[in-house]
Amino acid sequence: MSQSQSQSQSLSLTQTRYTISEVEARTGLSQHTLRWYERIGLMPHVDRSHSGQRRFTDKDLDWLGFVGKLRATGMSVADMVRYAELVREGEHTVEERRELLERTRREVRARIGELTDALAVLDYKIDMYAMKTVSGKGQQ
Amino acid sequence: MSQSQSQSQSLSLTQTRYTISEVEARTGLSQHTLRWYERIGLMPHVDRSHSGQRRFTDKDLDWLGFVGKLRATGMSVADMVRYAELVREGEHTVEERRELLERTRREVRARIGELTDALAVLDYKIDMYAMKTVSGKGQQ
DNA sequence: TACTTGCTTGGAGTGCACTCAAGGGTTTTA
DNA sequence: TAAAACCCTTGAGTGCACTCCAAGCAAGTA
Numbered sequence: 001m002s003q004s005q006s007q008s009q010s011l012s013l014t015q016t017r018y019t020i021s022e023v024e025a026r027t028g029l030s031q032h033t034l035r036w037y038e039r040i041g042l043m044p045h046v047d048r049s050h051s052g053q054r055r056f057t058d059k060d061l062d063w064l065g066f067v068g069k070l071r072a073t074g075m076s077v078a079d080m081v082r083y084a085e086l087v088r089e090g091e092h093t094v095e096e097r098r099e100l101l102e103r104t105r106r107e108v109r110a111r112i113g114e115l116t117d118a119l120a121v122l123d124y125k126i127d128m129y130a131m132k133t134v135s136g137k138g139q140q
Numbered sequence: 141m142s143q144s145q146s147q148s149q150s151l152s153l154t155q156t157r158y159t160i161s162e163v164e165a166r167t168g169l170s171q172h173t174l175r176w177y178e179r180i181g182l183m184p185h186v187d188r189s190h191s192g193q194r195r196f197t198d199k200d201l202d203w204l205g206f207v208g209k210l211r212a213t214g215m216s217v218a219d220m221v222r223y224a225e226l227v228r229e230g231e232h233t234v235e236e237r238r239e240l241l242e243r244t245r246r247e248v249r250a251r252i253g254e255l256t257d258a259l260a261v262l263d264y265k266i267d268m269y270a271m272k273t274v275s276g277k278g279q280q
Numbered sequence: 281t282a283c284t285t286g287c288t289t290g291g292a293g294t295g296c297a298c299t300c301a302a303g304g305g306t307t308t309t310a
Numbered sequence: 311t312a313a314a315a316c317c318c319t320t321g322a323g324t325g326c327a328c329t330c331c332a333a334g335c336a337a338g339t340a
Contacts, residue, residue: 020287031287032329039290051336053287072258077327098269105262112255115248118212122245129238160317171317172299191306193317217297 017047017055027064041081042067044088073108157187157195167204181221182207184228213248 020031029037034054037043043063046054070080083100086093160171169177177183178194183203186194210220223240226233 030329033327035288036328049287051287053336066261069258069261072254073262074255094269094272098266098273101262101266101269105259105266108255108259108262112252112259114212115214115252115255118209119245119248119252121206121209122213122241122248126238126241126245129234129241132234133238170299173297175318176298189306189317191317193306 016058018057018061020054020056023056023061023064026061027068029064029068037064037067040077042077042084044084070104073104074111075104075107079104156198158197158201160194160196163196163201163204166201167208169204169208177204177207180217182217182224184224210244213244214251215244215247219244 018026020034023029023034024031027034034043038046038054043060046056046060049055067080067084070083079100083097086097086100158166160174163169163174164171167174174183174194178186183200186196186200189195207220207224210223219240223237226237226240
């Protein structure tokens with residue numbers, strides 16, 4: 001019931017607890033976004049202080065780190081929420097989680113291919129402009 | 141589908157002209173999007189038939205192909221419009237166009253790096269789940 | 281005590297890139 | 311000639327991922 005007296009002190013039982021602004025500083029996610037993540041079920045419910053303020057744990061930070069990786073893949077928030085639900089539901093959802101991640105992996109690979117393609121076009125075009133700039137005139 | 145020939149008396153006989161639904165079929169862009177592209181200045185003004193309907197040329201299709209590549213890079217519509225403006229303004233904007241493309245290239249490379257990173261995490265996680273599925277239990 | 285800072289909530293607002301609707305004209309086909 | 315198919319415009323609506331607002335509580339500081 002009554003733990004952690006002063007706000008941002010370190011350990012009381014080897015358990016560090018972070019305020020929302022500390023998590024904002026560490027993750028780069030805004031406080032708005034952190035609250036929103038919790039609201040939509042993308043975070044397990046975060047522990048609270050006696051006055052109702054959020055106290056994040058290192059485990060929460062790890063989860064946010066992983067979520068950040070999923071975001072980086074371009075996965076939709078809806079899919080990330082789905083994944084979070086599966087994790088909460090327990091071990092019997094492992095197969096579905098793997099499938100979700102494998103689908104995402106296929107999409108990431110496709111996206112990398114697309115970007116690599118577009119990059120080649122960009123390279124070509126930039127070379128063209130470089131020629132134009134160096135010599136007086138070029139084509140197109 | 142065959143009305144594009146009947147209109148070609150106004151221009152040279154070798155000039156193919158496409159209706160908006162032909163362009164939709166060829167590019168995969170919806171008619172809505174094609175009109176919208178023109179409205180916001182992402183297309184040079186498309187030629188019209190005597191009754192005001194759009195008649196796209198092969199040059200327009202080429203431009204749309206290039207725009208598609210820019211889209212694939214993740215470039216914003218605002219930046220693509222800027223690029224289109226520069227092209228319309230003529231040869232003296234070549235330097236700025238090159239800079240815009242080079243900035244985009246840097247962003248694409250960064251994005252590919254990010255995706256490659258996230259892909260490694262995905263690979264690791266999927267391997268974890270594969271182990272769990274095959275053997276009885278694993279970790280996290 | 282008064283002020284400042286930080287946090288809470290639900291709900292509204294924003295920016296992006298489309299996407300659709302309404303109402304009307306034109307062209308092709310039966 | 312009439313129906314069906316196609317196209318036009320302006321303006322409103324959609325979905326996503328945040329982002330901000332208002333009103334209020336709580337804790338630390340002068």
